[in-house]
Amino acid sequence: MALSFKKQKQGFTSAYMGIYGLWLLAFVVLPLLLLLVESLQDQNHHFTLANYQAFFTSGSYLAMTFNSIWYAFLITVITLVFAYPTAYFLTTLKNKQFWLLLVILPTWINLLLKTYAFIGLLGQGGLVNSTLTAVGLHPMQLLFTDWSFLLVAAYVELPFMILPIFNALSDIDPLLTAASRDLGANSWQTLKKVIWPLSMPGVKAGIQAVFIPSLSLFMITRLIGGNRVITLGTAIEEHFLVTQNWAFGSTIGVILIVAMVITMLLTQDKQKGGRS
Amino acid sequence: MKKFFLSILAILLVVVGLVAGKAVFDNSRKDEVTGEKVLNFYNWGDYIDPDLLTKFTKETGYKVNYQTFDSNEAMYTKIKQGGTNYDLTVPSDYMVDKMAQEGLLAPLDKSKITGMNNIDSRFLNQTFDPHNKYSVPYFWGTLGILYNKKKVSADQIDTWAKLWSPQFKKQIMLVDSARDILGMTLISQGKSVNDQNVADLAAAKGKLDTLMPNVKAIVADELKIYMAQGEASIGVTYSGEAAQAMSQNSDLAYLVPKDGSNEWFDNLVIPKNAKHKEAAYALINFLNKPENAKQNAEYVGYATANKGAYALLPADEKSDPAFYPSAATLDRLQVYQTFNQEWTQRYNDAFLEFKISRPS
The missing domain is CATH 3.40.190.10 (Periplasmic binding protein-like II)
Known part of the structure; x- marks a missing residue:
């Protein structure tokens, strides 16, 4: 540190880096290491790989992992299907920022409150079923189904998909689409050959922002899914709170982190040498 | 750029103000508390x-x-x-x-x-x-059955084993607790809620799996809300939770099955x-x-x-037998003994496997 103070500007930079480095060390690296160390211990704090062995030989945990990935995948696909046209439509509007604000607004509301609101909507006597009854149809079982779980999870995650796609679409120079039209491409070709490739960074960022948190959803699985949908998040909660087996909870945590790193790598933007 | 720094400065000022306000507020409260x-x-x-x-x-x-x-x-x-x-x-x-x-x-x-x-x-x-x-x-209080009188009569559910009846397909809500749900299954098999025998637990797990077609959802505190809203006709829950649901919906009633239950x-x-x-x-x-x-x-x-x-x-x-049960019922109530970590885990793993098994 003493050396770096020779040149003031360099000094500032290294001071920033130092603070940032310390921050990273204290709040990112250390906790991750603790998690890893915890996951490599048995109940008597001896080193062991038994937790990992137990995880990968247990049918139920593998099934849960598969479930988590499958549902996270579905949630991502659903949000993408709705987010892309929405984001595109938003870029064409006059008061973009205002409409965007409306999209972001729900993220200001507590997740639990939003979930409880859906209980009121989807229940036997809820708004949806009373509407169905009113138009002469039979009320349906909506809560505690895969569909209701996917609906609520996708609703919660939707803004995180729209935002990056919207940003990527806004960055596209309108002259490019004009040029594409000029050169004889129809709307579909313009979308496919110009807009879609140029918005890829946003799509990838959106996939990361939705898929990764979806892997470890846990409150919605119980409140809306009625525990008919079980993901790894549920298991982690249980191991830390109920069985107090923090080692195994940490093991699942480490496995989830690895899954997230893989997702990041797969969706990384390679052409520009990594945007992050 | 200048505007950006100004807005950052404004945010910082607001944060400092809030922190200072909180400190003052905490201090004034501390006098009461300490x-x-x-x-x-x-x-x-x-x-x-x-x-x-x-x-x-x-x-x-x-x-x-x-x-x-x-x-x-x-x-x-x-x-x-x-x-x-x-x-x-x-x-x-x-x-x-x-x-x-x-x-x-x-x-x-x-x-x-x-x-x-x-x-x-x-x-x-x-x-x-x-x-x-x-x-x-x-x-x-007790663990028992909260039910909707309009759909179920008390004698249809006066033992735990009756919950397995096919007529209750997709009608039962269970409280999300390994100890309670495996406990009621053990009671239905004539075993103790404190059973620490691997074979007994496996048998209970096997029996519990066959309950899945009747299970609508496995939820926690919100069970009382769902029951009060008429979402399901039977809920396995605690007496106090039941009392709160019953105060919101007069169609609901609570009973402790004849073959015994947990008392806490x-x-x-x-x-x-x-x-x-x-x-x-x-x-x-x-x-x-x-x-x-x-x-x-x-x-x-x-x-x-x-x-x-x-x-x-x-x-x-x-004289409400749901909350102050008769002497005969009281005799059959069992209190949980503390499990060590290993047995807590066994019960929870069994329950987790049950939750994952889904009827098609």
Whole structure:
């Protein structure tokens, strides 16, 4: 540190880096290491790989992992299907920022409150079923189904998909689409050959922002899914709170982190040498 | 760029202002909380009549700082981590045992406690706390069946085994608790809720799996909301939760199956690092008085452990078999014994496997 103070500007930079480095060390690296160390211990704090062995030989945990990935995948696909046209439509509007604000607004509301609101909507006597009854149809079982779980999870995650796609679409120079039209491409070709490739960074960022948190959803699985949908998040909660087996909870945590790193790598933007 | 820095500066100023405001506010509160005549009471949410706390302050001069938790485990983790100075808290039976074993509780000085003769002797000297070294009974309750009278009659569900009947397809909600759900399954097989036999647990798990077609959802606190809304016709839950659902929906009723069930007790205990033990004893003695315990029971809706208070209750409440079961039912109720980590895990793993198995 003493050396770096020779040149003031360099000094500032290294001071920033130092603070940032310390921050990273204290709040990112250390906790991750603790998690890893915890996951490599048995109940008597001896080193062991038994937790990992137990995880990968247990049918139920593998099934849960598969479930988590499958549902996270579905949630991502659903949000993408709705987010892309929405984001595109938003870029064409006059008061973009205002409409965007409306999209972001729900993220200001507590997740639990939003979930409880859906209980009121989807229940036997809820708004949806009373509407169905009113138009002469039979009320349906909506809560505690895969569909209701996917609906609520996708609703919660939707803004995180729209935002990056919207940003990527806004960055596209309108002259490019004009040029594409000029050169004889129809709307579909313009979308496919110009807009879609140029918005890829946003799509990838959106996939990361939705898929990764979806892997470890846990409150919605119980409140809306009625525990008919079980993901790894549920298991982690249980191991830390109920069985107090923090080692195994940490093991699942480490496995989830690895899954997230893989997702990041797969969706990384390679052409520009990594945007992050 | 300048605008950007200005807005950052404005945000920083607001944050500093908020932090300073909070410090001032905390300080003004601290005078109340750290003063001599104070009681830091760590209790379940809405688990005492607030009017009683006002009355207590009036009578004794102790101001009550009331804080809440929502599960035994959350309370245990917070007290175990240290840095807290709660003077009185309310663990359930097995948690009293666990906390006592880990040295988190202060032994009670019996010479400072009055009114123990008001407590029904049935609740004293339990296995989780022999001779009530650490705890004074507060409320108690059972695990049972909350049902919708319009759809189900009591004799259709008066034993646990009847829940397996095919007529209840997709109609049952279970409370999300490994110990309770495996416990009721063990009872239906004539076993103990404290069974620690690998084969028995496997058999119970096998039987529980066959219940899945009847299970609509496995939920926690929200079970009472769903039942009150008529989402399902049968819910396996606790008596106090049932009472709250019944107060919202008059079609609901609660029963304890004939073949027995789990019985639980919540108890007042003083954590080891309590700073105002005199205040804690004062509240224990205050709550041991029959008239106070009766008022509390009527507010909270759980069954009181205070026989003096029970005698004061209106006749229809006293004779409600759902909340004050008959002697014959009482005989068949079982109390949870503390499991070690290994058995807690076994029960939870079995329950997790059950939750994952889905009927197609």
